[in-house]
Amino acid sequence: MQVNSEPAKREKVSFTGLVLKPMWATLVQVVRNSFRGKPNTVLYPRERLTVPPRYRGKHVLSFTRCIGCGQCVKICPNDCMWMKKINDPDLGKIERPGVDYSRCLFCGLCVEICPTDAILMTGEYELSAYDRKEICFEPEELRADDFPVREPKESTLLPALDFDRCKGKEECAKICPVHCIEIVEIEKTGRKKPEIDLSVCTLCGKCAELCPEKAFEMKEKLIVMFERPLPVFDPAECTGCGACSRACPSDVVYMVEMPGTEKTKPDGRKTKPKKLAVFVLEKCIGCGRCADACKFDCLKMVPESQLRESEKEGVRVE
């Protein structure tokens, strides 16, 4: 690297520019302020500024909108949120996030990733307290169920499959104008599941109109600006325990019985058949709670783009 040896030419400032002009400017300013102007200072405890509408202050949490997926806790860069188990009289046993404002940096990622617009930020900025514990807010303290969403995320209507109702009649596959529904037979269970190729789907909703069992329903889904990981399922290790189905906050996992796996007990009675997890990935929000719940390592979360690539290569997923 070549070092510029010539010193930069310094502009000569005269006495007038250095001393007289600034002093004249101050004089003009003080005269103008004294007779016309008003000080810029806001007398804070007496007057308050109205904060801009997108100000990021204290959170509010809608218990009814929140589904307890815990993505806000996972994405928090300062690790200042946690999920608290609550026994709510109306909502039953739920998990809701709390925020520790002694560590929060108000980045708003938790609001950004929330799939249901349940956690939002208000213009509340008076968070000081005498003790650190007082600014550690439990979910109950953040609760505001009907808080209006200032900036709702964009949403789409997706055909959401209720697999318990589906009887595999293949009507939807026939009616679909772009042929994006493919009927897949699930091994060992004898049931058929319509799979939608969302890259082709025009979201016309004809399948939902047609379905005689009302298994398809057009549901609103918010578009989150983060890459969504999806669960990849290895059925070889699955014991059918159903932990993933219980952990899923958005009804993605269905436990389907496998006929023919009943065992006969010594006294002649038959046990219940083994179950297999079936994933309806259109509804998945990518929170990864199923993978955390699985004790047998048959689930892992893979980002959506990688998943598509592996699908192209012919690796069977699900």
Add this chain to the structure above:
Amino acid sequence: MDLWGISYELTSFLIDIINFFIYGLGWLLPGVLGDAFNGLGDWLASTGVLNILTMIVEALIVLIVAILNVITLIWIDRKLLARMWDSRGPFYVGPLGYFQNIADGLKLFLKQVITPSKADKLSYHVAPVVFIGSSILILAVIPLSPGFALSYERAPIPGGVLFAFAIFAIAPFSILVAGWAQNNKYTLIGGMRSAAQMMSYEIPLLLSIASVFLLAGSFNFGDVVEAQANIWFAIPLFIGFVVFLVCIVAEIERIPFDLPEAEAELVEGWTTEYSGMRFGFFLMTQYIRGYAGCAIAAALFLGGWHGPSIIPDEIWFLSKAYIVFLIFVWMRASLPRIRTDQILDLGWKRLLPLAMINLIIAVAMKTSGWF
């Protein structure tokens, strides 16, 4: 009625009250003890003791008046700066926030006083005493009017101006000692800068004052002010007045010459390691020096207490001093801090020749018999 008279009356009154009890005890108690009390009363009422006590009362009055002025100056500084910077300044405590300084002082009293473990303990503790004491001593010689001046039996202090500037020159020494004693690089750099700055500005300062001495023919404040009865020295000695103002700003370490405590470079300069009320005293002492500088400028160049006699002399003097201080505040709000090389450059290459020219003008005027 002058200061000596007021103090004398006050002291005599107090001693009369004390002597009432002492003579009462002497009357009540029998024998040698009673005689001793009577003797104590006589000793208290004697002229010498009375004069010494009068001087103490006088000094207290001068100090209290000066401190009140200093508090007002700090308030003016904060309030006017706020106006210039488009904010409000203090306004909670007292009318227009006038008592905010007292509240700040009380807060500083409650703060812990920390001595750094690696500091040179003796000089760390002695340096503030020298700094504050020498600064308060300047106030002793500043007269607000012919009557309101510290004096012994109405005889003014001879060579008051010289005394004031001699005392002014002690401060760099204590600042250097304080900067060294705290054992911190910032304080040491601050102390060095302070010493360099004050030494380079002493000479033009004293040269500009020398021209005043020449014209007035005296070292006394009273005589210097009386010599300006017809014309203020700021008019014939305008160059000297400007040089004096610049030098006195450098001397009291205000922006734009606050190099020794440049917040952006040296944390708080040479006062970094001092905490609590010691720091508060430093802050107040700087304003005491500012008040002294303004008062000396008013006395030497702006005609002191001369003015239409509708307003009392003291008010004339103080208003002139305040106007000088307003110029300092104005400078503080407008001008950026100058660099170390620039400050020496300005002191030695610009102000010193200007002061010499001013002195030559004064000599010319004196020899041509105008003064």
